[in-house]
Every structure is written in structure tokens, then in C-alpha cells.
Amino acid sequence: MHTLSSVTHFRVRFRECDPLQIVWHGNYLKYFEDAREEFCKEHGFSYYDVRVRGYATPIVKSLCEHKLPLRYSDKFEVEVSFIPTPAAKMIFNYKVTSQNKLVATGETVQVFLDKKGELVLSNPPFFYEWKQKMGIE
Amino acid sequence: MHTLSSVTHFRVRFRECDPLQIVWHGNYLKYFEDAREEFCKEHGFSYYDVRVRGYATPIVKSLCEHKLPLRYSDKFEVEVSFIPTPAAKMIFNYKVTSQNKLVATGETVQVFLDKKGELVLSNPPFFYEWKQKMGIE
Amino acid sequence: MHTLSSVTHFRVRFRECDPLQIVWHGNYLKYFEDAREEFCKEHGFSYYDVRVRGYATPIVKSLCEHKLPLRYSDKFEVEVSFIPTPAAKMIFNYKVTSQNKLVATGETVQVFLDKKGELVLSNPPFFYEWKQKMGIE
Amino acid sequence: MHTLSSVTHFRVRFRECDPLQIVWHGNYLKYFEDAREEFCKEHGFSYYDVRVRGYATPIVKSLCEHKLPLRYSDKFEVEVSFIPTPAAKMIFNYKVTSQNKLVATGETVQVFLDKKGELVLSNPPFFYEWKQKMGIE
Numbered sequence: 001m002h003t004l005s006s007v008t009h010f011r012v013r014f015r016e017c018d019p020l021q022i023v024w025h026g027n028y029l030k031y032f033e034d035a036r037e038e039f040c041k042e043h044g045f046s047y048y049d050v051r052v053r054g055y056a057t058p059i060v061k062s063l064c065e066h067k068l069p070l071r072y073s074d075k076f077e078v079e080v081s082f083i084p085t086p087a088a089k090m091i092f093n094y095k096v097t098s099q100n101k102l103v104a105t106g107e108t109v110q111v112f113l114d115k116k117g118e119l120v121l122s123n124p125p126f127f128y129e130w131k132q133k134m135g136i137e
Numbered sequence: 138m139h140t141l142s143s144v145t146h147f148r149v150r151f152r153e154c155d156p157l158q159i160v161w162h163g164n165y166l167k168y169f170e171d172a173r174e175e176f177c178k179e180h181g182f183s184y185y186d187v188r189v190r191g192y193a194t195p196i197v198k199s200l201c202e203h204k205l206p207l208r209y210s211d212k213f214e215v216e217v218s219f220i221p222t223p224a225a226k227m228i229f230n231y232k233v234t235s236q237n238k239l240v241a242t243g244e245t246v247q248v249f250l251d252k253k254g255e256l257v258l259s260n261p262p263f264f265y266e267w268k269q270k271m272g273i274e
Numbered sequence: 275m276h277t278l279s280s281v282t283h284f285r286v287r288f289r290e291c292d293p294l295q296i297v298w299h300g301n302y303l304k305y306f307e308d309a310r311e312e313f314c315k316e317h318g319f320s321y322y323d324v325r326v327r328g329y330a331t332p333i334v335k336s337l338c339e340h341k342l343p344l345r346y347s348d349k350f351e352v353e354v355s356f357i358p359t360p361a362a363k364m365i366f367n368y369k370v371t372s373q374n375k376l377v378a379t380g381e382t383v384q385v386f387l388d389k390k391g392e393l394v395l396s397n398p399p400f401f402y403e404w405k406q407k408m409g410i411e
Numbered sequence: 412m413h414t415l416s417s418v419t420h421f422r423v424r425f426r427e428c429d430p431l432q433i434v435w436h437g438n439y440l441k442y443f444e445d446a447r448e449e450f451c452k453e454h455g456f457s458y459y460d461v462r463v464r465g466y467a468t469p470i471v472k473s474l475c476e477h478k479l480p481l482r483y484s485d486k487f488e489v490e491v492s493f494i495p496t497p498a499a500k501m502i503f504n505y506k507v508t509s510q511n512k513l514v515a516t517g518e519t520v521q522v523f524l525d526k527k528g529e530l531v532l533s534n535p536p537f538f539y540e541w542k543q544k545m546g547i548e
Binding site: 157159162163166167170193195196197198199200201202203204206 | 307
């Protein structure tokens, strides 16, 4: 089975750096979200569909491990990969690189909640169909 | 007519500072919001009431003028004052001081929107009553 | 004298919206900063030069006035214009539009500080030269 | 060996919530940082000392797992515990609770860098002394 992934390019903003002159660690979760958004756009996964069908997909786990710092105006890229699972979850892995060096890795896990805010235990039909269409189910 | 005001105490957080080692200017709007929240709590103005009655109070203007920088772990205080106006608006002025020195001043203006998102041109009854009770109408 | 300006395109991110489903007002200062960065890049004004020469350019005033809200995934653009002044200041005006409608306007003012953190009262040579080169002095 | 911990009380701010009306997941790293700051203050661990001695303590890992959402104006508390390790690292665990319910758990790991930005492999003397004084070494 192939891996569905997407690469997004960034440049460190002034306000994202802290007094140590490096990107404040919490900002990586923003980069992950931007990369995830790009992934969804690129692979036809629509948050609009999610909402219209009455689902929400809150994040239940986020992890980031830092190898090297990023500084103001550094260019870097985030590769986000969809990690297949039979469970009703969306798992993404992240690889942050700059000038071919590994800067950070990460993971997020999202679940599906229905209109009542209850956890959905089996794959929502639209999600199952999207995975089939993408050849990852 | 007296002035309704409130003072909130803060300490600069690490992540609020930028590579120049000073508080990034955009963070003052967060301090203003925290100070406004404290004002509302102190003077019995309830955002819960606002929402329950179907109103929203978006900010239509925000201004901040900086005199001195703040640095990591500096203690400072924000004095927020309600500026009376017959219009259906909430105008607040802000004075940021640290060690008795003026750090910044600011202003925010909020309007009332009804359930349909339309601008409300006359004072909502609950707001008029609050102003009367506070002796500022 | 012509006006030096630059247009940057954006799309509203999920995390930039608040419980009212609109962009939280403080985020416009981030859009302004991103637009300013793009302006500098486009017109050859280098913050690297600024720092190398020992200057800092803190913001001493920021203003934003809101006409219409922006919502998650809305596309919009920020036009930033350099406002000439003989003083040792950088004044920028901002116009935020979405689908040809005016969303917000704004202004920022920056001053120059020297290595000692003292306010610079006359135009730093490199800034004067840049203005001359751009035909705005 | 006892556990060194600290509890900090919070209230969810308006701007910390997203269009799903819950705290945006990335904000928990801010709560963790605030709780860590409080821990350091309470237990006499000084970042000022860290800097004066020429060290930096960047975060190399951050993890957050969410069990329940938090909403605007919810009161909650973060219990942060120091996890002893012989390595030259600072490991903290976090437990977020609201009304006696578990909201989230988390972990951060920090390392020591010296003046040259090199990783410090053995405990810096001032850190070793602090651990001894606290009875956790």
C-alpha cells in the first residue's frame, strides 16, 4: 500500500521566534496544521464535507520532537503523511526539514465526533469512501 | 460623572517576547482583552448575558501606542476605563504601566450585532440597564 | 510622487477564528506583519541590513478598523502602502479586501533605535538611500 | 523519593477557543509553559540563573493527549510534576483537570545547551545542586 503525503513550504516569521532567537516550540503545531490543511486540499479531503455531514474531528494527541532549531527567515518544509489505520481515526506523521537536515518530527491523532459530540467508533461513510478512493483502505 | 475602571496585573511570559527580547507588539491586544474580561467581571457586565440575549460584540477598532518596551518577566499593569457614549457602542481606553512608567496606551471599540448579524443602532435594553445601574448613563 | 505598495494573498486558517466563527481581531496584526514582510522583500528593503547596521525598528503604533468579518477558509488580500514622511519613521497603511469588499483598514508606525536602544532622530543613511532609490524621497 | 509538583489555576480565554467552541489544541502547550513557570517560581528554580550561567534549555519534545474539551470561561488546573532522571534533562509531566475530571495529560523534555549552543551531556553544576537541595537526586 502506498503512502499518501504532501509537502508544504514555509519561511520562519519574526513573531514565531522567541528571545532565544529560535522558533518557539509551540509554533510547530501551527506548521503541522497548515501542512495538514494543504494535504487535505491536495488529496480531496474536505473539512467542509466533514462539517456539512455533522462531524467534528478534534485532535486527541499531538507530539513534536525537535532535532535542530529554526531561526527567523529560515526556509523549511513539512512533509505530512497519512498513516492508515482501520480505526475511525485520522493519524498524520510530520517531518520538518530545512536545507536537507531533519529539524523535527511529529504526530497528530484526530477522532470523529457526531452531532451530539459523541465519539464515532466506526469509520463515517464519507471517510471510508475517501480512503477507498485514495487506495489506502 | 465618574469613570468606571479596573486594574489587572500581569507578568511578561517568555513566549510573548520576540527576537528583539521585547514583547511582540501584537500581544498587547491580548493584554487588553484580559484586562477587559477582568473589568467585566468586576463591574457585573456579563458576556454570558450578551450571548444569551442573542447579541455579539465584535471589536471594530483597536489601537495601541507604545512608549517603552516590556521584557521577559517584567511586571506590569493594565488600567482599562469605560468611555461613556450615547451610541450603541462599548469604548474602552487602556493604560499600560510598569514601575510607574507609562509603557503603552490603547483603545478598543465594540459594537452590538443582533441574532441576524445586523448592526444594532440603539442601546440593547440590558446594556442600557447596566449603564444606568453603574451610574454612567 | 508615486505610492510604493504591495499586495499579499491569504486564506483564513481554522485557528485564527474564534467562537463567533470570525477571525479574532488581534490576528489582523499578524496579517499586517506578513504583508509588510512581503513588501520589504518585493521592494528590496532588508531587515537583515537593518540588523547588521545595528538598528532595530520596533512598532510604536498599530491601528486596525474592521468593516466586515472574515471566516474560516475565506480568501482575502492585504494591500500595504508606504506612507512617505521626512521623519525617521516607517509608516505603513493597510487595506484588507475580500471578494472586492473592504474588510478592514490599518496603520503601523515604526521608529529606528540604535545599538544602545536610543531613538534615532534623523533618517539612518541606508534608509535614506533606499527611499531615494525608490523615488520616494 | 518524593515527587516535586505544582498546581496552577486557569480560566479559558475567549481567544483560546476555535470555531468548534473548544480550546484549540495548540494552546495547551501555553498552559504547560505557564504551569512550568509557576513550578520554577515555587521551587526556586530560576531561569535567570540558567541564562546568567550561559545555558539555554530548549524543549526537545512536547506531547499532549486530550480526553475532554475545555470551553470559554471554563476553570481548570494544571498539575506539573518533575520527573527525575540522571540524564542532563528536565522532564515534566502535566495533568489538566476541570471539575475533578481529567481533561488532558502531557509531557515536555528540555535539554541544556551551553554558550556555544552545544548539547550539555552531564548535569550543569547549578542544576545538580538544585536537585540535591530539593531531595530529588
